[in-house]
Amino acid sequence: MKPVRRQRLILIALMVVGAGLAAAFALKSFNENLMYFFSTTDVSAGKAPQDALFRLGGMVVKGSVERPGDGLMVRFKLTDFSKEVTVEYTGILPDLFREGQGIVANGKLDGRGVFVAEEVLAKHDENYMPPEVKASLKAAAEQKKP
Amino acid sequence: MSLQEFFAMGGYAFYVWTAYGICFVVLLANIILPIIQRKRLLRHLALKQKRHNL
Amino acid sequence: MFLIPDPVGRFFHRMASPPHFYALTEKLMPWLVGIFLILLACGLYGGLYLAPPDYQQGDSYRIIYIHVPSAWMSLFIYIVMAVTGAIGLVWRIKLAEIVAISSASVGASFTFIALVTGSLWGKPMWGTWWVWDARLTSELVLLFLYLGVIGLYNAIDDKRTASKAVAILALVGVVNIPIIHYSVEWWSTLHQGPTVTKMDKPSIHVTMLVPLLLMAVAFKFYYVIAMLQRARLELLQRERTANWVKKLLTEPTP
Numbered sequence: 001m002k003p004v005r006r007q008r009l010i011l012i013a014l015m016v017v018g019a020g021l022a023a024a025f026a027l028k029s030f031n032e033n034l035m036y037f038f039s040t041t042d043v044s045a046g047k048a049p050q051d052a053l054f055r056l057g058g059m060v061v062k063g064s065v066e067r068p069g070d071g072l073m074v075r076f077k078l079t080d081f082s083k084e085v086t087v088e089y090t091g092i093l094p095d096l097f098r099e100g101q102g103i104v105a106n107g108k109l110d111g112r113g114v115f116v117a118e119e120v121l122a123k124h125d126e127n128y129m130p131p132e133v134k135a136s137l138k139a140a141a142e143q144k145k146p
Numbered sequence: 147m148s149l150q151e152f153f154a155m156g157g158y159a160f161y162v163w164t165a166y167g168i169c170f171v172v173l174l175a176n177i178i179l180p181i182i183q184r185k186r187l188l189r190h191l192a193l194k195q196k197r198h199n200l
Numbered sequence: 201m202f203l204i205p206d207p208v209g210r211f212f213h214r215m216a217s218p219p220h221f222y223a224l225t226e227k228l229m230p231w232l233v234g235i236f237l238i239l240l241a242c243g244l245y246g247g248l249y250l251a252p253p254d255y256q257q258g259d260s261y262r263i264i265y266i267h268v269p270s271a272w273m274s275l276f277i278y279i280v281m282a283v284t285g286a287i288g289l290v291w292r293i294k295l296a297e298i299v300a301i302s303s304a305s306v307g308a309s310f311t312f313i314a315l316v317t318g319s320l321w322g323k324p325m326w327g328t329w330w331v332w333d334a335r336l337t338s339e340l341v342l343l344f345l346y347l348g349v350i351g352l353y354n355a356i357d358d359k360r361t362a363s364k365a366v367a368i369l370a371l372v373g374v375v376n377i378p379i380i381h382y383s384v385e386w387w388s389t390l391h392q393g394p395t396v397t398k399m400d401k402p403s404i405h406v407t408m409l410v411p412l413l414l415m416a417v418a419f420k421f422y423y424v425i426a427m428l429q430r431a432r433l434e435l436l437q438r439e440r441t442a443n444w445v446k447k448l449l450t451e452p453t454p
Contacts, residue, residue: 005290005291007250009290010369011284012222012290015368015369015371016374018357020375022375023375023379027379027386034386034387034388036332036333036387036388036389037389037390041386060275064216067447073437095325095378096256096257096325096326101256104390119328120329121331123326123392124256124257124392125392125393126318126392126393126394126403127395127403127404128261128264128395128403128406128408129254129255130252130408133255133405134255152249154263155260156253156259156260156261157258157449158258158324161284161320161321161323161324162262162320165267165317165321166266168313168317169266169270169313169398172309173309173426175309176305176306176426177426180429180430180433182438184429184432187433187436188449191440191445194444195449
């Protein structure tokens with residue numbers, strides 16, 4: 001390779017590496033802000049902001065969904081399989097909202113430690129399969145249980 | 147599955163068909179526009195050359 | 201790179217000569233379009249008709265067949281653009297510069313499609329058109345990078361200078377590519393994790409996976425077709441005064 005070309009190639013490599021390092025440092029310092037939601041463990045540990053809106057993500061605990069009033073109010077528990085947080089929400093839930101499903105709620109904590117949500121978004125997983133396959137998987141899992 | 151059922155997309159017809167429609171239009175435009183522009187350029191250059199030769 | 205055998209070097213040199221490239225792409229085009237259309241037809245038939253609905257998302261998940269291949273292409277084309285841009289910078293090969301800039305508009309289109317179809321999928325499933333999470337935001341940055349490349353190229357009149365400027369911008373923007381790919385693992389996002397490229401077995405049923413892969417290959421062919429069409433235009437514009445173009449014009453309609 002001619003020296004001029006080698007020089008250009010080295011210059012380009014340095015530029016890309018430099019840009020990469022700059023981006024890595026920038027992302028590291030903004031790491032917290034890039035998190036879209038807090039986990040239920042964060043909330044239990046008091047890491048989430050008080051008196052301010054934030055997003056809480058977790059799995060809807062099976063059997064925890066209840067409608068205490070006769071309105072649209074829903075109460076359910078969210079978990080990250082270590083800590084649970086109770087959530088209250090009044091409004092229309094997305095199609096994918098169901099027990100055992102991941103969701104992200106936007107709202108704030110009230111005095112009782114209950115998360116009052118203004119918005120609930122469903123977070124779907126990366127698994128895709130036909131309903132029959134899901135049914136047979138479920139049956140197989142139940143057979144395994146004693 | 148009937149044709150009607152197929153187009154209904156289980157109630158998600160609006161979202162599914164809009165997505166496919168937009169995708170199709172954008173992809174088609176990406177092929178057709180450069181071809182039209184190239185034909186136009188060729189015509190323009192041919193005209194210029196003819197004038198030059200006169 | 202240092203010891204290229206002579207015949208190989210000559211082959212690439214001939215390939216990279218503008219008149220040869222122009223003639224060759226014209227001959228290749230019907231084949232590329234034919235293969236693309238067959239793959240597209242199979243992919244769409246498999247994805248929209250044969251594949252069963254999803255156990256959770258019903259039929260709305262069928263947007264995956266354009267959303268995911270488009271998102272893959274948006275990353276793939278960016279890498280092609282950056283690499284050919286770098287080749288143009290180092291070796292000053294005209295054809296590399298042309299492939300780089302011709303890729304930009306196709307890449308921008310795929311990024312746009314990925315964002316719009318994602319939005320149309322997010323509304324019924326997540327409950328929102330848009331969120332500012334790491335995945336969606338970094339993909340939007342990619343669209344702006346593509347638009348920046350196109351805008352910069354058009355703003356500079358001397359196209360050789362423009363190509364150099366554009367290549368540098370594209371190379372700096374490469375840092376965004378791993379960010380997009382790993383955003384769903386590094387940060388908590390509303391967007392779900394990867395399905396097909398997961399290290400263990402893909403978590404998508406085979407009847408749904410096959411059309412997805414067909415569409416992905418079809419989009420690759422589409423990219424080659426659209427990029428070559430742009431490149432032919434770009435080449436003519438740059439070489440308008442060259443002898444081979446003059447000869448082309450005197451021939452009966454091309």
